[in-house]
Amino acid sequence: MIGHNSTAGSLAADRLKAFVDRIERLEEEKRGLQEDIKDLFTEAKGVGFDSKIIRICLRLRKMDKADRQEKEAKLKLYKTAMGMTD
Amino acid sequence: MIGHNSTAGSLAADRLKAFVDRIERLEEEKRGLQEDIKDLFTEAKGVGFDSKIIRICLRLRKMDKADRQEKEAKLKLYKTAMGMTD
């Protein structure tokens, strides 16, 4: 294992470095994609879209339609019970 | 400052301990309140309420009414544009 000043020790150290390097490369790629997503939201905002509302739409689109409808119906009931209807 | 083996050093160490103790006591209290809130949600769930919907109501109640109405109207428009109307 790591730490032993033996071939096994240095082998383990090389393996650790390999894992760290591969993870760092993937995280670098992920940051790049995150930047691209951020740029798209900025672009959408620049032509007048509301990025918060787009995020809600993205979240709703991930939901199963029946679940979403049930949730929206329930929310309407709770809002009425709480006197939050407009 | 801390680390100097002088009266100033030990004074600073005592001061640090005092801050850490006071922060830990407040964080302890905060955890207690968090437990009470969790218990309330469990109680509400136990009598049939949906805790996720309650959380949304809590969030909406924190919003200014006009902002909330504007956001809900805009979301309706975006959902229609995205063919998400039911």
Next chain:
Amino acid sequence: MIGHNSTAGSLAADRLKAFVDRIERLEEEKRGLQEDIKDLFTEAKGVGFDSKIIRICLRLRKMDKADRQEKEAKLKLYKTAMGMTD
């Protein structure tokens, strides 16, 4: 349940309001404690302490001592393997 225009319906609505009010009061108290904690960190920073380091100390103090020592020893090994020793 909520929504039925019957006594049961309005009873449920009252119950929901009661839960929401109690949760909001506890969350209000929690925010107050959070402000007090924030003030303490600001006070500590004002007399020269490093709030990031204080947070690490708070986290370490929550750990079991043996676990903390094992973790610190392992980190030292991994840092050596990664050539991060100074």
Next chain:
Amino acid sequence: MIGHNSTAGSLAADRLKAFVDRIERLEEEKRGLQEDIKDLFTEAKGVGFDSKIIRICLRLRKMDKADRQEKEAKLKLYKTAMGMTD
């Protein structure tokens, strides 16, 4: 803008859909990378490495070396002041 039943309205709707589609594709790619990173940690764990320690190393490697050394020296001082030396 969206909502007006005019060409402008439907143009805006198409534009919104295009933004949503592009964002969803990038988020899909990002989730794929996240899975790959997760698999790597699982693989590293499988051959005996501690993923929490690897995460700390990844975080430390992102820091400027001088900053990291200063932080570690300060932490040592604070731990001594708090009687957390072992």
